[in-house]
Amino acid sequence: MNLGTRKLLDRSFTALGIGSIVIMGMMLLVVLVPIVFNGVTANVFRGTVEHRKLLYNEFRRGDKAELQREIVESDAVRSKAYAMLDQFEVEMSSMDEAKQAEYQDKYRQVKESLKALLGPRPGGDIPELTRYKYGQTRWSKAEEKLHELLYEKQWDYSNPDAEAKEYFVSRSAGFQGTSLVKLFPYVEENLDRMLLPEWTIYWGFITDSSIDSHIFGGIWPEIQGTIFLAIGAMLFAFPLGVIAAVYFTEYAREGFFNSLLRSANSTLAGVPSIVFGLFGLAFFINTLKVSESKSVLAGSLTLAIMILPTIIRSAEEAILAVPKTYREASLGLGSTKWNTIVTVILPAALPGILTGGVISLGRAAGETAPIIFTAAVSVGSAIGLADVFNSPTPALSWNIYNLASEHEAASEIRHVQYGMVLALVTIVLLLNMSAIILRARISKKLKG
Amino acid sequence: MELTAEAIEMKPDTGSTQKSVPDIYLPPERNKVADGGVPHVSAKNFSIYYGEFEAVKKVNADILSKYVTAIIGPSGCGKSTFLRSINRMNDLIPNCHTTGALMFDGEDVYGRFTDEVLLRKKIGMVFQKPNPFPKSIFDNIAYGPRLHGIRDKKTLEGIVEKSLRKAALWDEVSDRLDKNALGLSGGQQQRLCVARTLAVEPEILLLDEPTSALDPKATAKIEDLIQELRGSYTIMIVTHNMQQASRVSDYTMFFYEGILVEHAPTAQLFTKPKDKMTEDYITGRFS
Ligand SMILES: Nc1ncnc2c1ncn2[C@@H]1O[C@H](COP(=O)(O)OP(=O)(O)OP(=O)(O)O)[C@@H](O)[C@H]1O
Numbered sequence: 255m256n257l258g259t260r261k262l263l264d265r266s267f268t269a270l271g272i273g274s275i276v277i278m279g280m281m282l283l284v285v286l287v288p289i290v291f292n293g294v295t296a297n298v299f300r301g302t303v304e305h306r307k308l309l310y311n312e313f314r315r316g317d318k319a320e321l322q323r324e325i326v327e328s329d330a331v332r333s334k335a336y337a338m339l340d341q342f343e344v345e346m347s348s349m350d351e352a353k354q355a356e357y358q359d360k361y362r363q364v365k366e367s368l369k370a371l372l373g374p375r376p377g378g379d380i381p382e383l384t385r386y387k388y389g390q391t392r393w394s395k396a397e398e399k400l401h402e403l404l405y406e407k408q409w410d411y412s413n414p415d416a417e418a419k420e421y422f423v424s425r426s427a428g429f430q431g432t433s434l435v436k437l438f439p440y441v442e443e444n445l446d447r448m449l450l451p452e453w454t455i456y457w458g459f460i461t462d463s464s465i466d467s468h469i470f471g472g473i474w475p476e477i478q479g480t481i482f483l484a485i486g487a488m489l490f491a492f493p494l495g496v497i498a499a500v501y502f503t504e505y506a507r508e509g510f511f512n513s514l515l516r517s518a519n520s521t522l523a524g525v526p527s528i529v530f531g532l533f534g535l536a537f538f539i540n541t542l543k544v545s546e547s548k549s550v551l552a553g554s555l556t557l558a559i560m561i562l563p564t565i566i567r568s569a570e571e572a573i574l575a576v577p578k579t580y581r582e583a584s585l586g587l588g589s590t591k592w593n594t595i596v597t598v599i600l601p602a603a604l605p606g607i608l609t610g611g612v613i614s615l616g617r618a619a620g621e622t623a624p625i626i627f628t629a630a631v632s633v634g635s636a637i638g639l640a641d642v643f644n645s646p647t648p649a650l651s652w653n654i655y656n657l658a659s660e661h662e663a664a665s666e667i668r669h670v671q672y673g674m675v676l677a678l679v680t681i682v683l684l685l686n687m688s689a690i691i692l693r694a695r696i697s698k699k700l701k702g
Numbered sequence: 703m704e705l706t707a708e709a710i711e712m713k714p715d716t717g718s719t720q721k722s723v724p725d726i727y728l729p730p731e732r733n734k735v736a737d738g739g740v741p742h743v744s745a746k747n748f749s750i751y752y753g754e755f756e757a758v759k760k761v762n763a764d765i766l767s768k769y770v771t772a773i774i775g776p777s778g779c780g781k782s783t784f785l786r787s788i789n790r791m792n793d794l795i796p797n798c799h800t801t802g803a804l805m806f807d808g809e810d811v812y813g814r815f816t817d818e819v820l821l822r823k824k825i826g827m828v829f830q831k832p833n834p835f836p837k838s839i840f841d842n843i844a845y846g847p848r849l850h851g852i853r854d855k856k857t858l859e860g861i862v863e864k865s866l867r868k869a870a871l872w873d874e875v876s877d878r879l880d881k882n883a884l885g886l887s888g889g890q891q892q893r894l895c896v897a898r899t900l901a902v903e904p905e906i907l908l909l910d911e912p913t914s915a916l917d918p919k920a921t922a923k924i925e926d927l928i929q930e931l932r933g934s935y936t937i938m939i940v941t942h943n944m945q946q947a948s949r950v951s952d953y954t955m956f957f958y959e960g961i962l963v964e965h966a967p968t969a970q971l972f973t974k975p976k977d978k979m980t981e982d983y984i985t986g987r988f989s
């Protein structure tokens with residue numbers, strides 16, 4: 255091959271390499287940017303006076319006097335809207351039957367919309383569910399609800415071949431000629447004075463328990479559950495994995511049994527995680543009965559089984575990478591095999607072993623399938639450390655799925671879903687980052 | 703002064719191969735060592751196999767205590783194999799086994815009840831490539847003593863200093879004992895390895911080409927060190943460098959294809975080799 259072609263080949267390969275890295279980076283950005291952007295809105299948003307009421311009532315947080323003042327201020331603006339409702343009701347009662355029937359339903363919708371926006375009307379019955387006790391706590395959501403108050407969604411079926419299209423009709427048009435017409439522009443113009451939005455940083459999203467299944471409150475039970483499960487899995491899998499790796503590399507004699515074990519280990523690494531979940535249910539809960547039903551313990555054990563092959567393999571590789579000369583030096587000084595392993599080989603292999611361990615920890619934190627049957631519940635409060643043996647726990651991975659697909663108000667709590675995703679991604683990234691730092695530190699110490 | 707070689711079977715001098723040995727190999731005069739010269743390691747029909755392959759063949763030899771014995775021979779002739787068999791480092795190689803007998807202080811090295819860990823404490827080894835642990839200088843030296851149960855800080859400090867002084871390294875590193883040993887130069891690392899071995903107070907020191915990775919200056923230091931240690935330890939050194947063998951050793955063993963061809967006082971082996979092959983080798987007619 256002549257020099258020109260060779261250079262050209264070199265160059266095109268370099269370009270190819272850089273190209274693929276750039277594409278990968280962009281993909282990562284495409285995934286991460288929306289997660290971060292939307293996830294942050296769970297913590298940082300324009301909170302309304304309803305949010306502050308909620309914080310005070312549920313967590314006793316916030317300045318009572320200030321809140322009182324705000325309530326008085328917003329109620330003053332709201333009461334005019336309520337007065338308009340009352341006025342219309344009086345007007346309606348004087349209409350004839352047919353007219354009344356015509357307005358009845360539309361008026362009910364208006365009242366519902368206003369209630370969704372501002373919460374239950376003061377002086378009325380206090381609803382049972384917390385979610386109905388407050389109006390919109392987030393300004394962005396309030397704006398959506400305002401739109402629902404102002405416009406009615408309808409479907410256009412005129413073209414039978416295409417899917418029906420949605421379109422909006424102004425509600426105020428439906429009340430033309432009545433006193434209620436005034437309500438719509440009034441609410442539209444004065445909504446901010448009714449809700450008093452303020453930029454809020456709600457750290458409680460991370461540290462609070464959820465209220466009324468994630469309609470309000472934070473995700474601490476999930477974060478804590480994820481941490482418990484991941485650390486629990488590590489407690490079992492890490493020592494076991496390192497011991498197994500030491501056995502494979504130092505003690506096992508080559509032979510049928512050994513190669514069987516090795517291939518079993520490799521196979522295990524490729525088994526889909528849902529299989530581990532079912533196995534965990536069948537083995538740990540139904541057979542061994544480590545707990546009566548789902549529990550953190552059972553979930554940790556299941557996750558441990560799942561990450562064990564990875565830990566074994568990375569530890570094995572790390573141990574094999576320790577220079578033979580260290581072993582010779584130690585044994586030559588009259589050290590026993592065991593002592594050599596503990597004092598020389600494992601310390602030298604530590605960076606590799608830890609890296610594998612932390613990456614597995616990240617995987618344990620993120621997996622959903624193994625904990626569905628063994629540990630996860632959709633809603634629950636944070637459990638105490640003593641409860642891990644018999645209590646299930648909510649966990650980020652499972653609840654992300656659950657909130658996005660099975661929650662009765664899934665579309666109302668997108669910010670919570672994104673917040674959970676961001677929390678999970680952050681936990682995993684932090685773990686991986688600490689692995690890198692730890693590795694660099696130990697390697698540096700070993701190199702001198 | 704003429705060296706005594708009671709334990710070495712001397713064949714009658716044929717006198718046929720005297721003239722061709724170059725002068726540079728003329729060994730320096732050497733004094734007799736006090737209370738040394740008894741067989742420390744003896745091989746009797748000792749063979750070492752890698753699987754089917756007989757790497758060392760039916761060796762009969764006595765290594766005399768407190769003297770320096772050099773092992774020379776072409777590459778692949780079994781020098782390392784023989785040396786490593788003395789403290790059973792070959793145990794690390796899965797299919798390696800031995801026949802015949804190897805005695806150390808009258809005990810069978812490969813005996814059923816021999817504790818190879820204890821054996822290695824008494825027979826220390828320094829390898830071709832310096833192999834300090836990735837730990838501090840202090841911890842490197844203290845590794846062996848700690849292993850054998852010494853925990854007291856003062857005692858350890860004493861041992862570290864004594865060992866480093868013996869290895870002629872103390873002056874260079876005394877102010878940075880807590881620094882990582884991998885930061886030392888190659889020659890310093892090798893002397894550190896010697897010191898580390900000395901710290902467990904072995905009786906025998908096995909050196910497998912200890913200077914082949916070092917520059918001439920560092921090599922000279924190691925050679926001086928061997929002279930210092932001669933008389934206190936039984937030393938065996940594998941070397942490719944004939945001048946080194948003649949400079950540092952009292953006895954020399956010449957191996958060829960696993961066979962111990964000649965084993966004689968260095969002065970004799972280098973000036974009046976009895977075997978034609980030995981002569982050819984030291985005069986550089988083959989390698
Ligand atoms: N682990 C092993 N398995 C199989 N054969 C081996 C092994 N180690 C060495 N041998 C063989 O045994 C013979 C002697 O090897 P040895 O390393 O003792 O030679 P040497 O004299 O030290 O050579 P060099 O001067 O190159 O170090 C060689 O033929 C070598 O190929």
Ligand SMILES: [Mg+2]
Nearest residue numbers: 781782783910
């Ligand atoms: Mg060798």
